[in-house]
Amino acid sequence: MCWRVQNIGFTIKYVGTSTVFHVGGATLQETNPQKTYLNFRNSLLNVVKNVPKKWFLFVIFSRLILDGIAGIKFLVELRPIHTLAILKAHLSFYSNFFKFLKKRKKLQKKQNYNLHTSIVWQYFILGRKKFKNLK
Numbered sequence: 001m002c003w004r005v006q007n008i009g010f011t012i013k014y015v016g017t018s019t020v021f022h023v024g025g026a027t028l029q030e031t032n033p034q035k036t037y038l039n040f041r042n043s044l045l046n047v048v049k050n051v052p053k054k055w056f057l058f059v060i061f062s063r064l065i066l067d068g069i070a071g072i073k074f075l076v077e078l079r080p081i082h083t084l085a086i087l088k089a090h091l092s093f094y095s096n097f098f099k100f101l102k103k104r105k106k107l108q109k110k111q112n113y114n115l116h117t118s119i120v121w122q123y124f125i126l127g128r129k130k131f132k133n134l135k
Contacts, residue, residue, distance in 0.1 A: 003050045033085040036074075040067060040089035048093075048100040064090075066120055 002012045028035035044063060051059045067086055074082040122128045 003046075007050060033081045036082045036085040037089045037092075040070075040086050041092050044089070044093040045096065045100050048097065049104050062118070066118075 006012055028038075044060075044067075047056075047059050047063060067090065071083040071086045074080065074086070119134060122134050128134055
């Protein structure tokens, strides 16, 4: 939501002393392949709607590689149904691509998009396990 609000020209602020309670993903268990499908599909569609044109191909290509690695990881873990969920998510993404591309055209884009280093790279390669250590 912050991404969209920022894209239409508003400034994002926060109150550091506030506490937020979030029951993230409580509807579907992590072991449910439907959750895998929704996470991967929605993440790709979010990129289409929000990433500036300048970074778009790079971010999509990076996501395709990372999603492929995740699919292989699920196979190695003997959880092939989750690999199938990723494939299903990609099929849905490709079939809805132009629909979401039209939504993208309706949004004003800020030019000062901040591209950060991959969290996957920082977590698995650099060993940064806490959010406060991400750069």
